[in-house]
Amino acid sequence: MDTNNLLNHLVTAVLVIDKELRPCFVNAAAEQLLGLGSHKLTEQSLAEHYQLLGVEPKLLMDAVQTGQGLTVNTTTLITLDGQHHTVDLTLIPLEQEQTLSLLELRQVDQQRRIHQQLSQDAQQQAAQFLVRNLAHEIKNPLGGLRGAAQLLARELTDPGLKEFTSLIIEQADRLRSLVDRLLGPQRPTQHSLHNIHQVVQKVLKLVEMALPTNIRLRRDYDPSIPDIEMDADQLQQAVLNIVQNAIQALDPTGGEIVIKTRTQHQVTIGSQRHKLVLELSIIDNGPGIPPELIDTLFYPMVTSKEQGSGLGLSIAHNIARLHNGRIDCVSTPGHTEFIISLPIHSAR
Known part of the structure; x- marks a missing residue:
């Protein structure tokens, strides 16, 4: 031997x-x-x-x-x-x-991550089950409310009164959009081979158009990473949500966001061990995440921002789960890193 x-x-x-x-x-x-x-x-x-x-x-x-x-x-x-x-x-x-x-x-951080992920997934699924039921209860009367407002608008001749029905319809649509975002994708979609760097580049191109001048984006790619099976649109949304959070964390003081890709061998995600895994890291040197939020960071409606909805990270977490992957977060003052881990399967 x-x-x-x-x-x-x-x-x-x-x-x-x-x-x-x-x-x-x-x-x-x-x-x-x-x-x-x-x-x-x-x-x-x-x-x-x-x-x-x-x-x-x-x-x-x-x-x-x-x-x-x-x-x-x-x-x-x-x-x-x-x-x-x-x-x-x-x-x-x-x-x-x-x-x-x-x-x-x-x-031993691998074992801690596995335990944290299993616990987090169980709690996330329970939270999403509650949210889905709540969303169902909201959307039904909301649809009736919107329909009634439309019927009422047809009967009214006074433009001043129609303004109120338009407001009802507008707010009903806003609430429905919020509920849809809250639910996020629920089932795996059709996946096809894509290059992760092309996905990230689309996100960064979109972000750079409105990027504050005091924030720098730096790319640190491993060009040898092979194409992987994914829903490119969903992963773009997940990466965009995390990058936007990093930008908001750095505004107005400024700083740097690093997008890094690497591969890791023999990584356990959930209960399954993978020979090769892609790790996509979004790193910022902002103030860090409050310690009291770390354990519930990926729950719906959890946010430290006054105007935040708390949906971005929850949706990103769910998208990673639908790709048989996971998201980890390590945060200290001056270093916050979100790591999206996705399995890379050998070409058949």
Whole structure:
């Protein structure tokens, strides 16, 4: 059995490091976690390949040089490309190779995301069930009200009185439009192959026409991402909703919005594990989302904006769900990131 091939199938990042903390071997999961290839990783000390690790290099070096094991749970790792991870770190000396140690970095933010998504999906579906029933109860009398106003308008000859029936019809239409937006798409539509960057470019072209001068848009695309099956119109709407939220968060102080695409391997969405997943990130350097809203961010009618409807993120979440994907949010002051994850299926 090929040991290297076996290690490359693990989802845990595994590195073999020497007494100077220079990696001698890294598996595929370690390359993905640190965002660097094996050749690059083995050229320099481990500390050169990340911005921050919640364990001092001296502590690691002392453990390696004295042949001691080390375990640190739920520590922070920030990679060179700015990705934040929570990992469990385990260092084990290799008995047959006294100068080498085995370092494991197991991501636990993935498990936290899975648990959060399952809980969020269950609560979201319950909220949508309530909203659908409420919308049904609203739309029926609303249609009757609008019809009655139209009939009354035909009977009236006084233009001043017709103004009131026109107002009734106008407000009934506005409420119906609000209810339709509240419901959003409910069933999967016909999907076809599209390039995610073409979808994003259409959104950005629309946004740039009215973009404030103090807000910058930056693209950070991975051009190797293959076409994926999607409803392009729905995904445009989801991306547009999130980008517009970012613009509103930066207005009037200004700032930068980064649209980034990457692929990730062996990602679990819901209860299903996917070999390859597209991650589309919309990142802004605004003030961040209030902590009390994070857990209910994707619920209908939840918003921190005075004039907001609270529907944009709820609709985006539902669109991602209809694509067998998910949306995650990480937010601290100065860094808010929405990540749309969509499975990439191999060409048949």
